[in-house]
Each structure stands twice: as C-alpha cells, then as structure tokens.
Amino acid sequence: METLAVEGIDLFLPKSFDIFWSAVILVIVAIFFYKFFLPKFQSIFDERAAKIEGGIAKAEQAQKDADEAKAKYEAQLSNARVEAAKIRDDARAEASHIIADARSRAETEAAQVTANAQRSIASQQQQALVSLKGEVGVLATALAGKILGAKLESGDVQTSMIDSLIDELDKEPAGK
Amino acid sequence: MAGAVTLAAAMTTLAEFEVPTIDDFLPDTFVFQGTPFAINRIIMVRLIATVVLLLVLGITARRAKLIPGRWQGAVEWLLEFVRNNIVYEVMGSERGRRYVPMITTLFLTIFAFNICGIIPGMNIAATATIMMPVCFALWTFVQYWIAACRGKGLGRFLKDELLPQGVPIPVYVLLVPMQLIDIVLIRPLSLAIRLFANMMAGHLIVALCFAATQYFLIEAHNAMAAFGAVTFVFGFIMTLFEAFVAALQAFIFATLSCVYINLSYPEE
Numbered sequence: 001m002e003t004l005a006v007e008g009i010d011l012f013l014p015k016s017f018d019i020f021w022s023a024v025i026l027v028i029v030a031i032f033f034y035k036f037f038l039p040k041f042q043s044i045f046d047e048r049a050a051k052i053e054g055g056i057a058k059a060e061q062a063q064k065d066a067d068e069a070k071a072k073y074e075a076q077l078s079n080a081r082v083e084a085a086k087i088r089d090d091a092r093a094e095a096s097h098i099i100a101d102a103r104s105r106a107e108t109e110a111a112q113v114t115a116n117a118q119r120s121i122a123s124q125q126q127q128a129l130v131s132l133k134g135e136v137g138v139l140a141t142a143l144a145g146k147i148l149g150a151k152l153e154s155g156d157v158q159t160s161m162i163d164s165l166i167d168e169l170d171k172e173p174a175g176k
Numbered sequence: 177m178a179g180a181v182t183l184a185a186a187m188t189t190l191a192e193f194e195v196p197t198i199d200d201f202l203p204d205t206f207v208f209q210g211t212p213f214a215i216n217r218i219i220m221v222r223l224i225a226t227v228v229l230l231l232v233l234g235i236t237a238r239r240a241k242l243i244p245g246r247w248q249g250a251v252e253w254l255l256e257f258v259r260n261n262i263v264y265e266v267m268g269s270e271r272g273r274r275y276v277p278m279i280t281t282l283f284l285t286i287f288a289f290n291i292c293g294i295i296p297g298m299n300i301a302a303t304a305t306i307m308m309p310v311c312f313a314l315w316t317f318v319q320y321w322i323a324a325c326r327g328k329g330l331g332r333f334l335k336d337e338l339l340p341q342g343v344p345i346p347v348y349v350l351l352v353p354m355q356l357i358d359i360v361l362i363r364p365l366s367l368a369i370r371l372f373a374n375m376m377a378g379h380l381i382v383a384l385c386f387a388a389t390q391y392f393l394i395e396a397h398n399a400m401a402a403f404g405a406v407t408f409v410f411g412f413i414m415t416l417f418e419a420f421v422a423a424l425q426a427f428i429f430a431t432l433s434c435v436y437i438n439l440s441y442p443e444e
Contacts, residue, residue, distance in 0.1 A: 017214035022307035
C-alpha cells in the first residue's frame with residue numbers, strides 16, 4: 001500500500017476531462033431516450049392498447065349482435081308457436097262445425113224421409129179404404145141376396161136394406 | 177474473515193502480487209492529454225458503454241413491433257418495471273407521468289454503466305469516476321428544485337423543509353442549517369457518492385479476489401494453491417454479486433430521485 005500514487009481525496013476531486021465526458025455522455029443519452037427511444041416505445045404501447053381495446057369493443061359488438069339475433073329468433077319462434085296453436089284451434093272449431101252441420105242436415109233429411117213415408121202410408125190407407133168400401137157393398141149385396149133369396153125379390157125392400165147396411169158400414173169406420 | 181488476514185500478510189511479503197489500488201480509478205490519459213477532452217481508460221469504457229447502449233436500445237426501438245419478440249418483451253418489461261414499480265410506486269401515476277422518461281433514462285443508463293464492472297475487458301464500471309454519478313445526481317437536484325417551484329412554490333417548499341412543524345423554536349437554530357445543507361448538498365452528494373463508492377468497492381473486491389487467484393494458483397505454485405481456489409470461488413461469487421449490485425444501485429438511485437422529487441410536491 002506504500003506504493004499509492006494518489007491520495008484518496010483525489011478520487012472525489014473531479015478532473016476537467018471527467019466533467020466534460022460525463023456531461024456530454026449524459027446529454028447524448030438523455031437526448032436519445034427523450035427524442036427517440038421512449039417516444040417510440042410509448043407509441044408502440046399506445047397502439048397496442050388501442051388495438052386491444054378495439055378488439056374488446058369488437059367482441060362486445062359481436063356479442064350484442066348475437067344476443068339481438070337470438071332474441072329475434074326466439075320472438076319469431078314464439079310467434080310461430082302461437083300461430084300454430086291458433087291454426088289448430090281454428091281447424092278443430094271448423095271440424096266440429098262441419099260435423100254439427102252434417103248431423104243437422106242428416107237429421108232434417110231423416111225427418112223428411114219419415115214424413116214422406118207416413119204421408120204415402122196414409123194415402124195408401126185411404127185408397128185401400130175407398131176401394132174396400134166399394135167392394136164390400138157389392139159383396140155384401142151379393143151375399144145378402146144369396147142368404148135372403150126370395151125374400152128380397154121386392155125392389156123396395158132390397159133398396160132400403162142396402163142403404164141401411166151401407167150407413168152402418170159408414171158409421172163404423174167413422175166411429176173408430 | 178480469516179482469509180483476509182492471510183491475504184494481508186501475503187500482500188505485504190510478496191511484492192509482485194498485483195494489489196488493486198485506487199490508482200485504478202485515476203488511470204493515465206492517453207489522448208488529448210492535458211486538455212478537457214482527455215480520455216483515460218474509464219472514459220473510454222464509458223464511451224464504449226454509451227455506444228453499445230444506444231446501439232442495442234436503438235436497434236430494439238427501430239425493430240419494435242406491435243407483437244413483441246423475446247428481447248423486445250424483456251426491454252418492455254424493464255420499461256414497465258421502471259414506470260410502475262419505481263416512479264408510480266413513489267409518486268403515483270398522476271404526478272409521476274412527467275418523470276417517467278427521466279427516471280427511465282437514469283435507471284437504464286446507470287445499470288448499463290454499472291454492469292461494465294464485470295464485463296471482461298472493461299472490468300471497471302463506467303460510473304466509477306466521481307463526475308458521472310455527480311452528473312446524474314445534478315439532474316435529480318435540478319429536477320427537485322424545479323418541482324419545488326412548480327409544486328409548492330419555492331417559499332412554501334423552503335418553509336416546509338427548513339421549519340418543520342411541531343419542533344420547539346430554539347431547536348430551529350440547529351435544524352435550519354442542517355436542513356439547508358440537506359436539501360442543497362446532502363441529497364445530491366449522497367446519491368452520487370453512494371453510487372460511486374459502491375462501484376469502487378465492487379471493483380476492488382473482485383479485482384483483489386482474482387489477483388489473489390492469479391498469484392496463488394498460477395504464479396506461486398506452492399501450498400497456497402488451495403487458497404487460490406478459494407479466492408477464485410469467492411471472486412466468482414463476488415462477480416455475480418456485483419451484477420446484483422449494479423442493478424440494485426440503479427434501482428436505489430432511481431427510487432431516491434423519485435422520493436426527492438416527490439418531497440418537493442405538497443402532500444395530498
């Protein structure tokens with residue numbers, strides 16, 4: 001240690017060239033950082049942040065669109081369901097209406113057929129009664145003639161007997 | 177340490193043992209001798225370190241892309257570390273935004289200059305003469321006085337610093353000069369000397385370890401060879417430690433600069 005050429009305090013006494021080179025270098029480094037390096041990285045950071053925020057906004061927009069589309073489809077679906085139910089109800093109502101119509105028409109027709117049948121039965125009965133009345137008179141006269149024979153030779157008796165007989169016959173169906 | 181005693185004994189008895197001295201920090205100039213532009217070994221290391229720093233960061237910035245690669249990611253991590261963990265941590269983002277470029281410059285430059293101390297061939301920190309740390313400290317000094325004028329106003333700043341409240345009036349006789357010396361001298365000088373002394377001590381320890389290794393292991397060829405192995409391992413550890421100190425001192429310088437500037441602003 002005896003070979004020390006300088007005192008310790010010399011270390012803290014700045015040399016003129018040390019002042020110069022320290023100051024110059026600090027200025028150079030500071031200019032580099034302030035004018036080039038840091039603005040460059042700041043712009044990169046800003047650009048990246050903008051891009052990330054843009055991406056997030058885009059994703060949010062896409063989510064919103066998807067939600068809207070979903071809501072729209074759901075609305076349409078429920079509309080369709082309501083419509084289908086309405087159509088089904090209408091169809092059911094119409095069907096019952098048709099059935100009711102058909103039934104009432106059938107009933108009317110049936111009633112008409114029945115009425116027609118009864119009317120024709122009644123008229124046939126009437127015809128039968130009229131023709132029966134004619135025939136019964138002839139038959140009864142012939143029969144009575146055969147039974148009475150001679151007794152009925154007189155014309156007066158014959159006429160009065162037939163008349164009274166026909167009267168009785170007339171009364172009988174009328175009384176029925 | 178027992179080794180240190182042995183080492184000291186060895187140093188006094190063996191003249192050819194190259195002990196690192198403080199001469200290492202005042203090397204001879206070799207160009208422009210005697211002018212203010214003279215260059216010695218440390219100035220040369222500083223110039224080279226500056227060129228390398230500007231080239232590396234300049235190329236990084238020029239090639240910077242939106243999607244960073246590994247190297248750009250590392251540089252960005254450093255920038256974000258300085259901004260968030262040093263500046264915003266101390267001053268808050270509102271007030272700190274203005275000082276991010278300054279503190280980033282200080283941190284990266286000091287770190288690059290410090291790390292020269294363990295780069296083979298350079299072997300001395302570019303911050304290992306007094307004026308480089310003083311220049312950094314002067315920048316901080318100017319900034320916190322400007323901040324005082326802008327933030328509190330100069331009068332309010334001096335009143336807060338020199339006449340702190342809650343102190344008995346007679347004590348001001350002592351306190352005012354002390355506080356004045358603190359804000360005018362102690363703050364910048366402590367910044368500068370802390371950095372300088374750390375770099376100096378780091379260089380001396382590492383150089384001493386490897387000088388001992390060189391002597392005991394290669395030149396002496398005697399029973400002390402084992403001791404040379406020990407000094408080699410110790411030198412290796414100290415080299416790694418110096419890398420840590422290089423970053424730590426840059427961090428401390430940047431953080432204290434923020435603290436001093438922040439003191440010039442009114443408290444919220």
